[in-house]
Amino acid sequence: NEPGWHLELFSSEPSVLVTDYGETRIEFLAGAPADLEGEVGSIFSAETNGMPVKVELRPGPCADSMADISYETSVLVRLGEQTLRGCGKALH
Numbered sequence: 001n002e003p004g005w006h007l008e009l010f011s012s013e014p015s016v017l018v019t020d021y022g023e024t025r026i027e028f029l030a031g032a033p034a035d036l037e038g039e040v041g042s043i044f045s046a047e048t049n050g051m052p053v054k055v056e057l058r059p060g061p062c063a064d065s066m067a068d069i070s071y072e073t074s075v076l077v078r079l080g081e082q083t084l085r086g087c088g089k090a091l092h
Contacts, residue, residue, distance in 0.1 A: 004019065004020065004021045005017065005018060005019040005020075005077070005084050005086070006018050007055065007075065007077060007088070009030055009044065009055060010030065011030055011031060011032050011033065011044070014027040014028065014029055015027065015028055015029070015030045015044075015046075015055075017053070017077065017079065019079070019082075019084070026048055026049075026053075026079070027048065028046040028047070028048040028053050029046055030044035030045075030046050030053075030055065031044065031045070031046065033057075036056060036058070039058065040058065040059060041056060041057050041058035041059060042056070042057045043055065043056050043057075044057075051079065051080040052078070052079075052080065053077070053078070053079055054077070054078040055075065055076070055077050055078075056075070056076040056077075056078075057073050057074070057075060057088065058073065058074045058076075059072065059073060060072075060073075060074060062074040062075075062086075062087035062088070063087070064087055071087035071088055071089050072088075072089050072090070073087065073088040073089060073090075074086075074087060074088075075087060075088040
């Protein structure tokens, strides 16, 4: 609920992570995804300003209970020591 962040993830152009309720904007090149080890899903790894970025996508329902909306993907973003959790959907 209300994670205060959003992510536009691309493998062929810069991805954009906006955190702190719009105060911080981070761009990074995610590249091609790899399979999650021992799990179903994908992981994108990158670095921005010397800080590691990892985005994990897992299929399956993910619910936003505040908006009563179900999404197709669970999203976990690790930005340095910070961990962000939320739901996602393909925008194509």
